Amino acid sequence: MPNSALPRQTQAFAIWREAQDTRVRTRLGGIYYLLAWLLTWLFSSTPRDLLASGLLFAVFFALMLTLRWLHKLPEQDSPTALQRWIDRHWGLILITSLTWGLLHAWAWSAPQFEPSRLIATLSTVAFSTAMAFNFPMRKGRGISAIFLLYLPGLIALGVNWGEHHALLITLAVYLSYLLLALNRSHREYHATLKMEQQLIEQRERFDLLSRTDSLTQLGNRFEFNNLFPVLVANAQRQQGQLSLVLLDIDFFKRINDEYGHTIGDRCLNAFADRMRQVFRRDSDALLRLGGEEFGVLMLDTSQEQARELAEEFRQNLACKGLAIEEHHLPLTASLGLGSYDPVHDSSAEAFFKRVDDALYRAKEEGRDRLVMAG
Structure with a gap:
């Protein structure tokens, strides 16, 4: 995008870049929630008995996917409009995370999901890992999404501590790694953002100098x-x-x-x-x-x-x-x-x-x- 299209103030540029990155990084994520649920449901021991709930959650994830795609960025790049868009988009992310976390807990609570529990757990690990590395823009919201994905399943595993304690401990350790990774990704993201802003400002200064008469400060x-x-x-x-x-x-x-x-x-x-x-x-x-x-x-x-x-x-x-x-x-x-x-x-x-x-x-x-x- 040409420089003329970019917001000039630092705060405006930061929120504009965050909105752009959030939109790009959520476009494909919704597909994998839908696929993960279909695999968890269809590879359960009694998929026909779970037909109603299976279709219901499939429709739900398809709806979340559609809403992500239809949620276009505002035409005006004002900080207020962009902040409103980010808040709403994160609402979709957090609702999806909570729903998947509850489904993961259900998979460990209901015996008919025993054949597909590993699918649900691996999907949870994948989703939370993607959250830690792809959505570090807002650390607090990223942590919330990871906990919504993770905690329901950990609680379900904790109910049967004697049987699942090894897996529970392993997932808890990995959760601690994800939180550290998210914190590091957050710092790196904002450091990169600051560097990008500085490069743009430097390029604009050079462009201004090339177009300005050094003696009179008029255009040359x-x-x-x-x-x-x-x-x-x-x-x-x-x-x-x-x-x-x-x-x-x-x-x-x-x-x-x-x-x-x-x-x-x-x-x-x-x-x-x-x-x-x-x-x-x-x-x-x-x-x-x-x-x-x-x-x-x-x-x-x-x-x-x-x-x-x-x-x-x-x-x-x-x-x-x-x-x-x-x-x-x-x-x-x-x-x-x-x-x-x-x-x-x-x-x-x-x-x-x-x-x-x-x-x-x-x-x-x-x-x-x-x-x-x-």
Whole structure:
């Protein structure tokens, strides 16, 4: 699953992963409860005499299996919805565990199950082992499920202590092992979960760094090259409005030559901050395209709305300039602006060229001006 589909907060991710794992690991378990009961019943000494109860419990385990399969994860991955789903799914698990535990006890109490008692006991061991290793997400619930599987049978064996004490002791020892195994699986599961979360966060940080200009913290050219075609395609498909402003600082080389590159870098950073003050809507994507050239992608924005904001920025910069430490730098910028037009723009490249040509004309016509794309 792509990272974009994963919950971002640690707690939300943990419960999302738990729900995913719980669903995957319970899909086949219900089948084996049904098979174990059919084998225990059909290999008893009098399966016909047990026809009613045999069919009843077969239907019950088939119903539990069906409910597991039909219990789909919620469409919204909110922690509340996922927690509710987990609680309900564990309800199915615990009901199934209790029912099997009681059937195992019945097998050791009723003489007609003598030929198939070993099947019931081996199935109990298998189910409780699977519980210890496959469901360590919630240790308390895992322990409860193991006890529900195990204890009824141990009680039934304990009633006939003299005859079954060896088996009872063996199963009790194995139960202690299962509890230790569950505790270890619980620690390992959550350690793995934490590591997975850290890897995802690390990958997202690397992805953010690769798309962010290190000096101004705006999106970089790589981000623009990935984002721009997608936004143009969306505007094309949905007939939406998309405007692009290209900005170029006038005579920026003079600043580097007169004040040095350190002041030049701070000038670029201050220019980006000024952009944030004017183009401050959440839908505005601010980018540094390279050197002293910047861009703003404006979603759901008409050409006139974009022109007003771009002109506000140009006039603000021309009037106030930039204050860098003790220096006040008079500064202007040339701007090219255009809105996506399916008649003139056959592709993202064509749209960009129209706006880039407008920026070029702004510089050719004397700079410190905004030129609209033709």
